[in-house]
Amino acid sequence: MERLDTKALLLRSAELLFVERGIDSVSLREINRHAGQRNASSLHYHFSSRTNLLEALVDWRMPPLDKRRLELVEICRLGPAEEKLRKLAEAIAMPLIETMTISNPPNNWVRLQARIYQLDSFKFGAYFHSRGYDKGLLEVRKVQQELAPEISQLIRDQRLMFTTRLVVNSLADWQRGVLPLQSGVGVDDLQVFAGNLIDCTQAIIGAESVPFKLPDSTI
Template identity: 30%
Template structure:
């Protein structure tokens, strides 16, 4: 197992988080041993993950929390600018605040491994309550999600959460595809153009009116004689 390159300022817990994120992105959350993660993080103690985090699920949550907190300063600035510009209720502005900070999350190899990790995390932790993803959300992402929920006030929580999860996968796919295509030298479209198109798709899909009331969409029971 090749050790992951780190900054000299990274402590043991941060190194384990970054190594786990990269390995989980490559091999799946359940496809990598805790010992492999410790080795990739440069830890001589094979039980370093258990020592610092206790178990796999706590480590997974720590990765999510670590990245969410990293994005808070950028989201805070974007919220301030939107408030000054009077566009806090604009759907595209809200979507940008929620998703664009993820562009800054680059791993030690210059890839968006967090995008692959987050896809798996969402499948494990998605709740039916809007904006719940398995743990506490920091202030500014919580505010951005609350603004989006206000735009989706015509939906119940379960439907709004379903659209939010769909939007997340749409955005994460463009990051994963960009990393994959760049590595394979298959980039034919400017990433900025593809990104903008994806964000517009997210706005359209997330905020579209209901085709018919949710109550009418339940499958009808067939009575049997």
């Protein structure tokens, strides 16, 4: 049986409690207790603050995910031209989808990332970039430009943001088991759900850019 050190136990407890109850709703003392630490200052010793703890969780989960995305982008680049758009959509979504298949112990990264998106006080994007965890997404961005040079960089970047958030939040809702209650749509089969999510990702990044104007305000 795997023997975990104190830091790993604290990280797993923090991830589990944060995804279940919300990042701001869990005290550091509760995490310490959940991890079975008798020393009340154990978490403070290892991480010193909630922000440092969140950064450590990102450092724990992101490197393998970014590495996998880089692998999938390379597969996209080496594949036939007619498959590039689909393979690019897979490079965006599959690293996140694959975390859903890890069960012993479970990987709760997508749920945690969805929680982080809701947290105004944590500068996730800046930290993500400073640690180099966006290498895979930067390579995705390059392939986007190759596939659709006629679309402005701003629109391509927004589409990458849209699709990443769509995948994270959709998978987090699936993992929470709330979609049947909230939508009444059958989502039991993860394979069907994930395939459909990749279809949607492909449709967004491959869509034509059509000029749009908001209606004049009537106020």
